[in-house]
Amino acid sequence: MLMLAKNVENKKHIYTVSELTRKIRTVLEGTFPAVWIEGEISNFIHHTSGHMYFSLKDDQSVLSAVLFKNVNKDLKFELKSGLQVICFGRISLYGKRGQYQLYVDKIEPKGIGALQMAFEQLKEKLRQEGLFSPARKKP
Helix, strand or coil, X not given: CHHHHHHHHHHCCCCCHHHXXXXXXXXXXXXCCXXXXXXXXXXXXXXXXXXXEEEEECCCCEEEEEECHHHHCCCCCCCCCCCEEEEEEXXXXXXXXXXXXXXXXXXXXXXXXXXXXXXXXXXXXXXXXXXXXXXXXXX
């Protein structure tokens, strides 16, 4: 047995953190180049850069996600924590943290269309501004 352990030890490859991270990224991107994922948005942050960062969660797991500025500029509805969504994108690994995440290319509200949700959100905003109050109505 001691001889076998020595042979294994002589053939071992020691990865750097960066090497291992690159290899894991290659596996993730090759396995999940395009996926649809359903979940609830939590920890939503609309960064000053224009990028949106959030987590997608279900009752057992959490997945980090990012929606870059060039993609989110055309959103027809407002993202916020608690919203159930369906996302399309790719899984990759953010090397600086060694964390896998979803890079979102498309996002839709679950159960209600994006235009309907945008309409409902606009109505609620106008209602909060008092624009639907009886005092503002004209005869």
